[in-house]
Amino acid sequence: MKKLLALVLGLAFAFNIAMPQKAKEGEKENQPAKEKEDQLMEMKAPEVGEKAPDFELPTATRDTIYEAKKLSDFLGKGPVVLAFYPADWSGGCTKEVCTIRDNFSEFEKLGATVIGISGDYVYSHRQWAEHHNLPFWLASDHLGKTATQYDSYMADEGYCKRTVFVLDKNGIVRYKNLQFKARSEEDYKALQDAVAATK
Numbered sequence: 001m002k003k004l005l006a007l008v009l010g011l012a013f014a015f016n017i018a019m020p021q022k023a024k025e026g027e028k029e030n031q032p033a034k035e036k037e038d039q040l041m042e043m044k045a046p047e048v049g050e051k052a053p054d055f056e057l058p059t060a061t062r063d064t065i066y067e068a069k070k071l072s073d074f075l076g077k078g079p080v081v082l083a084f085y086p087a088d089w090s091g092g093c094t095k096e097v098c099t100i101r102d103n104f105s106e107f108e109k110l111g112a113t114v115i116g117i118s119g120d121y122v123y124s125h126r127q128w129a130e131h132h133n134l135p136f137w138l139a140s141d142h143l144g145k146t147a148t149q150y151d152s153y154m155a156d157e158g159y160c161k162r163t164v165f166v167l168d169k170n171g172i173v174r175y176k177n178l179q180f181k182a183r184s185e186e187d188y189k190a191l192q193d194a195v196a197a198t199k
Contacts, residue, residue: 045151045163046173052082052165055146057117057139060125069139071115075171078111079198081191082165083180084152088120088128088138096162096182097134103192104135112195117141117152119159151178166194174198 046052052071059069074080083100085093097116100107107114114136120128125138139146141160147153152163162182166175175194181187 043148043151045165045176045178048173048176050173052167052171052173053146053149054171055141055149057141057146058122059115059137059139060122060129061137062126062129062134065122065126069137071171074113074115074137075167076169078113078169079174079195080167080169080171081107081112081114081195082150082167083114083116084147084150084160084163085116085118085182086159086162087118088124092162092182093118094132096180097128098132099182099188100136101132101134103188106192107195110195110198112198113137115139117146117160119144119147164191166191166198168198 054071056068056070059066071080071082083096085096087093100114100116104114115138116134116136117139118125119142120138120140121142122138122140125140128134129138141147144153144155144158144160147160148155150163150165152160154161161178162180163178164176164180165173168174175191175198177187177190180191
């Protein structure tokens, strides 16, 4: 009986040692995926003077839906404005794009291309652009991958935050505002000045 009890206790002790070890091994297996996720979350926006990350996204205008357009498709002609925003049809975002629309002639004179980017699908983009007669591009970053590269994605909320970047014709960042305010005349003036200064 004593031998049987000793055997049971020995097995229990060995089992308790083995289980934490297996748990640790399981944690190690999951670690690369978690590290990758953490790295993605910690990605920083490109700094002024750095090359902007290229991307390829479904894109719409008020007239047409395009399966995919690359950022590089728009480079080489003049400045490019990337305007990340939370959602189509919302009050703040409508104010933002309509203000850009109302001042679009100033951007056109400077040869600038404007690309709005949110997580909405291109079908929503086209309807929204048609409804408000928006004369620029709207790209669909549904998974937030591009926005993450530009430090413009709020993972907890699941949508883009309002930021703007101005790129020169070579794709170099010349201006960025990671806290762009839709109702701020000062922010719009700074954006227009940055486009005017970019060649």
